[in-house]
Amino acid sequence: MTSAEPAEKLLIPVLSAPWDDTRPWTLDTYRRHAGYEGLRAALAMPPDDVIALVKDAGLRGRGGAGFPTGMKWQFIPQNDGKPHYLVVNADESEPGTCKDIPLLFANPHALIEGMIIASYAIRCDHAFIYLRGEVVPVLRRLHAAVAEAYRAGLLGRDILGSGVDLDITVHAGAGAYICGEETALLDSLEGRRGQPRLRPPFPAIAGLYACPTVVNNVESIASVPAILARGKEWFKSLGTEKSPGFTLYSLSGHVTNPGQYEAPLGITLRQLLDVSGGVRPGHRLKFWTPGGSSTPMFTDEHLDVPLDYEGVGAAGSMLGTKALQIFDETTCVVRAVTRWTEFYAHESCGKCTPCREGTYWLVQLLKRVEAGEGVDGDLEKLLDIADNINGKSFCALGDGAASPIVSSLQHFRAEYEQHIAERRCPFDPAASTVWA
Numbered sequence: 001m002t003s004a005e006p007a008e009k010l011l012i013p014v015l016s017a018p019w020d021d022t023r024p025w026t027l028d029t030y031r032r033h034a035g036y037e038g039l040r041a042a043l044a045m046p047p048d049d050v051i052a053l054v055k056d057a058g059l060r061g062r063g064g065a066g067f068p069t070g071m072k073w074q075f076i077p078q079n080d081g082k083p084h085y086l087v088v089n090a091d092e093s094e095p096g097t098c099k100d101i102p103l104l105f106a107n108p109h110a111l112i113e114g115m116i117i118a119s120y121a122i123r124c125d126h127a128f129i130y131l132r133g134e135v136v137p138v139l140r141r142l143h144a145a146v147a148e149a150y151r152a153g154l155l156g157r158d159i160l161g162s163g164v165d166l167d168i169t170v171h172a173g174a175g176a177y178i179c180g181e182e183t184a185l186l187d188s189l190e191g192r193r194g195q196p197r198l199r200p201p202f203p204a205i206a207g208l209y210a211c212p213t214v215v216n217n218v219e220s221i222a223s224v225p226a227i228l229a230r231g232k233e234w235f236k237s238l239g240t241e242k243s244p245g246f247t248l249y250s251l252s253g254h255v256t257n258p259g260q261y262e263a264p265l266g267i268t269l270r271q272l273l274d275v276s277g278g279v280r281p282g283h284r285l286k287f288w289t290p291g292g293s294s295t296p297m298f299t300d301e302h303l304d305v306p307l308d309y310e311g312v313g314a315a316g317s318m319l320g321t322k323a324l325q326i327f328d329e330t331t332c333v334v335r336a337v338t339r340w341t342e343f344y345a346h347e348s349c350g351k352c353t354p355c356r357e358g359t360y361w362l363v364q365l366l367k368r369v370e371a372g373e374g375v376d377g378d379l380e381k382l383l384d385i386a387d388n389i390n391g392k393s394f395c396a397l398g399d400g401a402a403s404p405i406v407s408s409l410q411h412f413r414a415e416y417e418q419h420i421a422e423r424r425c426p427f428d429p430a431a432s433t434v435w436a
C-alpha cells in the first residue's frame with residue numbers, strides 16, 4: 001500500500017459492503033452479500049479446525065488491545081464439564097470511537113453470524129451481547145435481527161440441521177464506561193455493580209458465572225465470517241504481516257467527511273485524509289488520536305505512521321479502537337485534554353485510589369490552567385499525578401486518563417506555559433467547532 005495508489009482503492013468494504021444497500025440490516029440483504037456462507041463453511045469443519053483457521057489468519061482483537069482472537073478461543077478448556085460462554089463487548093464508549101455501534105445498526109447479522117461460528121468453535125450454547133444502554137435504536141435493531149435469525153433456523157435448536165444449538169441474549173448496559181472493561185462487564189451482566197475484577201484468572205478460565213468465557217469486541221466477532229467464507233490466505237493478503245486483515249477506522253472532528261472507513265491495517269492517516277476529503281477547508285492538522293482519547297496523541301509529524309499495532313506502537317502510542325479524532329489549529333489542547341480528563345474522572349469506578357483521587361486532582365489542576373489561573377509548578381504537579389496513576393491503577397482506565405496529559409505536555413508544553421504566563425486561554429473557543 002503506497003500513497004501513490006488512488007485514494008478510493010485503499011478502501012476495502014467487507015463489513016461495510018452492505019451499508020448502502022436497501023435495508024442492510026435485514027437477513028435478505030445480508031444474504032445477498034454472501035451472508036451466512038461463512039457459517040456453512042464453519043459447520044462443515046470440526047470446532048478445533050475453526051479455531052485453528054482464525055488463529056492462522058492472524059485476526060487480532062479490535063476492541064483496543066489487539067490480542068490474537070484464535071488464541072483467546074484456544075484458552076477455553078475442553079471437556080471440563082462446565083458451560084462455556086461467549087460475551088460480545090458492544091459497550092462502545094471510548095471517546096471518539098464510533099465503529100461498533102454503526103456496524104450493529106447497519107449490519108447486525110454480521111455479528112450474529114460471527115457469534116454462531118465462535119460459539120460453535122468454543123462449544124458454547126448460550127452467548128450474550130452486552131450493548132451500550134444509551135443506544136436504544138440499536139438495541140431494537142439487534143432484538144429484531146436476533147428474532148429474525150431464530151425464525152430462519154439460524155439460532156435455537158439444531159442450527160441448519162447441524163445438531164448445534166445456540167441461544168443469544170441481548171443485554172443493555174446502564175451507561176457506565178467502565179463496563180467496557182471485560183471483567184466489569186461480566187460483573188454487570190451478572191447483575192452486580194460493574195467494577196473490574198482481579199486478573200488472573202482471565203475470563204477464559206473464570207468468566208461469566210465463574211465459567212470459561214470468551215469476551216470479544218463486536219468488530220472482532222463480525223470479522224470472523226469473512227475469514228471462513230474467503231479463507232485465511234485472503235485475509236492475510238490484506239494489512240501487514242503482524243496485523244493482517246481489514247478494519248474499521250472511525251474519523252471524527254475537524255475533517256471534511258467524518259465517518260467510518262474500512263481499510264487494510266497499516267493504512268496511514270495521510271491516506272485516510274485523502275479518502276475523506278482532508279482536514280476541513282482552510283485549516284491544518286494540529287493533533288490527533290490514533291485510537292481514542294486513551295491513546296497518546298500524535299501531531300502532524302505522524303501522518304505517515306502505519307495504522308497497525310506495531311506501527312503505532314513504535315511511534316509511541318497505541319492503535320486502540322482506531323478512533324481517529326482530528327483537531328485543527330483552532331483547538332486549544334489544554335481545553336481538549338481538560339474535557340477528556342473530566343470524562344475519565346466522571347467514569348472512574350472508584351475502586352482504586354490512584355485513579356479515583358488522581359483523576360479528581362487532574363481535573364482541578366487542568367481547569368485552573370485552562371482558565372488562566374494556573375501557577376508555576378502546576379505542570380510538574382500534573383505530570384507527577386499522572387505518573388502516580390499510570391501503571392499503578394487497577395485497570396486500564398487509569399492509564400487512559402494519564403495518557404492525554406503526558407502526551408499533550410510532551411508535544412505542546414509551550415501552549416500550557418502560555419496559559420499560565422498570559423493568565424488566559426489564547427484561543428477563541430468559538431473558532432473550534434469540536435469543543436463547543
Ligand code: L3W
Binds near residue numbers: 063064091093202295
Ligand atoms: C487468557 C492470558 N486471556 C490477556 C485476554 C484478556 C483480554 C485480552 C486483552 O484492555 C485496551 C486497553 C484500553 N490468558 C491473557 C488473556 N488475555 N492475557 O486478552 O487483554 P489486555 O489486558 O491486554 O487489554 P484489556 O484490559 O482488554 C483493552 C484500550 O483497549 N482502549 C480502549 C478501549 C475501549 C473500547 C470501546 O469503547 N469499545 O474498547 C483504547 O486504547 O486502554 O489498553 O480479553 O482477557 N494470559
Ligand code: SF4
Binds near residue numbers: 347352356394397398
Ligand atoms: Fe476503577 Fe479507575 Fe481503578 Fe479502573 S483504574 S478500577 S476505573 S478506579
